[in-house]
Amino acid sequence: MIDLSKTIDLSTTYLGLKLKNPLVVSPSPLCEDLGNIRRMEDSGAAAVVLHSLFEEQLEIESQELDRFVDAASDVGAESTTHFPELMQPVRGREGYLKHIRASKQAVEIPIIASLNGTTKGGWLEYAKEIEQAGADALELNIYYIPIDASVTGDQVERTYIDLVEAIKAEVRIPVAVKLGPYFSSMANMAKKLDAAGANGLVLFNRFYQPDYDLEALEVVPNLILSNSHELLLRLHWIAVIYGSVKADLALTGGVHSASDVVKAMMAGARVAMMTSALLKRGINYLDTISTELLVWMGEHEYDSIKQMQGSMSRNAVPQPSAFERANYVKVLSSYAMR
Numbered sequence: 440m441i442d443l444s445k446t447i448d449l450s451t452t453y454l455g456l457k458l459k460n461p462l463v464v465s466p467s468p469l470c471e472d473l474g475n476i477r478r479m480e481d482s483g484a485a486a487v488v489l490h491s492l493f494e495e496q497l498e499i500e501s502q503e504l505d506r507f508v509d510a511a512s513d514v515g516a517e518s519t520t521h522f523p524e525l526m527q528p529v530r531g532r533e534g535y536l537k538h539i540r541a542s543k544q545a546v547e548i549p550i551i552a553s554l555n556g557t558t559k560g561g562w563l564e565y566a567k568e569i570e571q572a573g574a575d576a577l578e579l580n581i582y583y584i585p586i587d588a589s590v591t592g593d594q595v596e597r598t599y600i601d602l603v604e605a606i607k608a609e610v611r612i613p614v615a616v617k618l619g620p621y622f623s624s625m626a627n628m629a630k631k632l633d634a635a636g637a638n639g640l641v642l643f644n645r646f647y648q649p650d651y652d653l654e655a656l657e658v659v660p661n662l663i664l665s666n667s668h669e670l671l672l673r674l675h676w677i678a679v680i681y682g683s684v685k686a687d688l689a690l691t692g693g694v695h696s697a698s699d700v701v702k703a704m705m706a707g708a709r710v711a712m713m714t715s716a717l718l719k720r721g722i723n724y725l726d727t728i729s730t731e732l733l734v735w736m737g738e739h740e741y742d743s744i745k746q747m748q749g750s751m752s753r754n755a756v757p758q759p760s761a762f763e764r765a766n767y768v769k770v771l772s773s774y775a776m777r
Contacts, residue, residue: 443733448743451485453687453709454576454613454639456549458485460732461700461744462725465691465712466490466553466580471538473545475722480546482725488712489542491553491580492535492565532565539572549575551615555582559605566606576613579606582644592623599628600635607636615639615689619646625676626683633684640680641689641712642673664715669693674706681707681752695719697731704744705751 449460464487469475471490479487535552542550552574554565562579569577581602585595599616607614614636620643622628629640650661670693677688690703691712703711717724741747749755 443737447733447736447741448745449729449732451709451744451748453486453689454551454615456486456575456613458549458710460485460729461704461708461710462729463551463689463710463712464488464717464725465714466578467714467718469714469717469722473538473541476542476550477545478722479725480548482723483729484548484725485710486549486551486575487542487546488551488553488578489535489538489574491555492532492569493555532568536568536572539569539574543573543575551576551578553578553580553617555580559602562602563605563609566610570610570612574612576615576638577606577610578615578617578639578641579603580617580644582619582646596622596628596631600631603632603635603637613638615641615687617641617644617691619644620672620676626679629680629684629686633686637686639687639689639709640684641691642676642680643692645669645692664718665693665695666715667693667695667699670699670702674702677703677708678706678752681749682754697728697735700728700732701735701747702751704747705749707749707752709748 451458451461453461453463460483462483462485464470464479464484466488468490469479470487476487539550539552550573552569552572554562554569554577566577579602581599583595583598599618603614603616616632616637616639618628618632618640632640645665648661649658651657652659670690673690673692677690681688687709688707689710689712690706690708694700694703694711694713695716700711716728720727736742736744736747
């Protein structure tokens with residue numbers, strides 16, 4: 440039997456980092472444990488994005504944390520996954536920096552830190568410390584929800600852009616920006632962030648919206664893991680943005696199978712990030728996806744990941760201007776009543 444791993448090149452590059460394959464573990468409580476990170480590397484992960492360091496964690500007394508999350512559960516898409524009683528105790532600044540250093544010593548794959556801040560001063564201070572701790576790159580997990588009706592869309596965008604410019608002026612390691620999909624012109628926002636110096640764009644952050652408990656009359660956290668259907672929004676915008684920015688594109692949210700990874704690559708992503716699939720199936724599932732990816736590529740005569748990247752992007756179709764409209768018409772006409 441032919442060893443496909445020796446005949447098919449799964450390597451890719453992301454944020455200037457050479458990766459053995461496009462499988463990257465995205466932030467979650469799984470990344471808080473060194474043993475888990477070692478298992479991720481052994482199972483085939485090409486890089487790991489650590490759980491986010493939230494600026495609020497450094498400002499609020501630990502006994503007040505649950506109260507804070509209940510009062511502002513929409514601050515960040517990751518907050519409900521590891522703030523309250525669901526997960527481990529909060530790590531402070533020193534604990535997080537120590538975890539970066541320990542992770543770098545424990546594995547050979549790149550370690551990407553994740554920072555979720557609220558003020559420019561906080562972002563800048565912690566970004567420099569994360570770089571000094573040895574992180575290979577930094578992911579800015581920005582999730583700002585403007586609820587003030589006087590704040591304009593342009594002001595919101597300016598907040599993101601100013602933040603990226605300020606951090607890029609302070610650190611030398613690559614910087615990726617993790618975004619939500621709620622911009623009036625996503626393609627234009629991607630170009631602005633690219634011009635601001637972002638080395639990568641991670642699409643998209645998931646918004647965990649709270650639910651209502653009708654008996655207790657309370658607003659409660661509502662954590663639902665992703666599924667492959669969520670991939671579609673990501674595929675669409677990566678396919679649209681691919682080729683229009685220098686920044687590397689990463690797809691996160693909805694990656695649960697080898698075919699999902701293939702779709703991400705064909706749309707134009709450099710890497711496919713996953714967490715929910717590992718929470719559902721275990722860290723060893725990374726090895727299954729890697730094997731199935733090799734089998735699929737062998738059956739379809741692909742020699743490398745790079746060969747397929749961007750092959751189904753907007754730029755790859757004969758009439759790019761018709762990309763959106765044609766897809767819209769096909770979808771509306773594809774359903775038949777039974």
